[in-house]
Amino acid sequence: MTQATASATHTAKGETKHAADCKMSFGRKDASCPRCQELLAGAPARKGWQTEHFAAKSAREEQQKAAIRAHFAPNGPHAKGECGPVCTAFD
Ligand SMILES: [Zn+2]
Numbered sequence: 001m002t003q004a005t006a007s008a009t010h011t012a013k014g015e016t017k018h019a020a021d022c023k024m025s026f027g028r029k030d031a032s033c034p035r036c037q038e039l040l041a042g043a044p045a046r047k048g049w050q051t052e053h054f055a056a057k058s059a060r061e062e063q064q065k066a067a068i069r070a071h072f073a074p075n076g077p078h079a080k081g082e083c084g085p086v087c088t089a090f091d
């Protein structure tokens, strides 16, 4: 015998996955599907590329907002005129 491989109900890593005939639709779980049972029991949604993508995106947006706040702060570079007569800091 070799290592466990992906089966109908588990991924290669041994995580439960939706059954091939899972009838989950519009967020309604299929109680006969192992992965749906897991979710019904409160298992967290698995992190996928979308989770990573949106986390990175909002982190970038937060950084940008912080940079803008710092630039326009009362004693920041903008108030001191460091960015010149016409502000091009965030063009
Ligand atoms: Zn399912």
Ligand SMILES: [Zn+2]
Residues within 6 Å of the ligand: 071, 077, 078, 083, 087, 088, 089
């Ligand atoms: Zn400025």
